[in-house]
Amino acid sequence: MNLNPNPLVKIGMEYIPLNQNNMLNKISLLWADDEIELLKSHILFLKEKKINVTAVSSGEEAIQILGGKKYDIVLLDQLMTGIDGIETLKKIKKINPSIPIIMITKNEDEWMMNEAIASQISDYLIKPVNPNQILSSCKRILSSQRIQEEKIVKDFLSIYKELDNEISKVKNISEWMKLIEEVIDWEIQLDKINNLSVEYFIMDLKQRLNDNFTKFFEEKYTKLLSENIFPNKFLDTEIKPLLNSGDKVALIVLDCLRYDQAKLLSNDLFEHFNVQIHPTLSLVPTTTEFSRNSIFSGLLPNQIENSFPNEWQDMKSDLSKLNSYENFFLKSYCKSNINNKVSIFYDKVTNLKYGNKLNEKIKNYRNVDLISVVVNFIDILGHASVDSTAVKEIIPNDKSYRKEVRNWFLNSWLFDMIMKFKLDNRKIIITSDHGNTLIKKSVIVKADKNTSSGLRYKTGRNLSINPKYGFSFKNPDKYFLPKTNQNQNYIIAKSNYYFIYPNDFNYYKKNFENTYQHGGISVDEVVLPVIKLL
Known part of the structure; x- marks a missing residue:
């Protein structure tokens, strides 16, 4: 595909210039050396060459x-006092895994350089270093980075039209899964570059994908x-075969883990595991109440109500x-579908303190056949955008949300626990509800006081909604949902719409617009991951 220097891309009704050479004219360099005062001539030389240098005297x-x-690039002295260069490098990579780092050292010892290379340095220079060497290394690294970014953009533009056309041609769920996965892969690839035009481009494609799906x-x-791609079939398809084969299994349910986030996490897990990931689907409404109970019971919601009427009534009596x-549903499933000899440990983690405590004692359950852990952090993070301005600023969009979920996961007690499961040769399955x-976009609905309070779905009496904004149904049994009264019906929000009442319009718009919610139908609510670490 031939590209103009600054092609125009149609986003909605506007044409936006797509700048592929979005590199800064002036490179920003952070240089840490405990003898930085002796390197002023080097710094002056680099500044004359359009490198903006920030000089510090310690890793801290x-x-x-x-x-x-x-910063575009970091320069580290390996033998600094306090935190040395290798330790500084590791801490920096936790802050920004993609930032290029050049290590300067006196030590050509093989162990030291292997340690540095293993910690992902981009280049290393041996002392004494002259400023031309530093300049050359910076240009080489950033030039390579620019080439990679340009290739990502060109590859995306070359396939964009094909993806866009495919959206209107998809005929079945298998084709949808394949297309959604491909678009999400491009989302993650484009996260690596800083080009606003391309971001608008992929967002526009994702919106059309969302609307059609x-x-x-x-x-x-x-x-x-009726297909085996919903939560009620998860135990049958993913857990039962492993247990029947005699494997010990860890089932981790990450509440509210989206498929795009899971793809990013799986990229990090490839270093440690044979990773398999594939998409599955959530039930509608896309809530914990319906989908997660379905995962653990192997039943659809109204089947749970019919099979366990006492437990169902107790659940409905109190939102908590x-x-x-x-745990009860899981044990009941295993007893009925596998055998009584399967030993089970189940726990739920809602905060850091309890997660650390569970991680410490998990070794006590090495002999248990099935360990199941539910983790609420990602769901809590998403909902926190309602009450916390700080969280709202940290995750204003999907790109930043993916980044924060990844940062949490790689530094969490859960990641450590997963590595312990690996040492025990336990098969690990990660999924979401x-x-x-x-x-x-707000949509006003009229309802009585007995209507449920959700923003993305509501259930009550005589509810209606414009088909453009959501869909409604008056026969819950057809959708395998519980029915509490004769006139009960559901309305489910589509795309990025949400439901509000006329008398609370300003309050809800101020507090809930541009926050993360679930319960409706969209790609990011419905399409879920199954990650197998084998």
């Missing part, structure tokens, strides 16, 4: 500065429920009990 200072400011899913949902029977989406 470098780490602190990088926490609040972006939502229409398909609404029309085909009841027929799709909606998922209080997961639902995703979420950034809500942006």
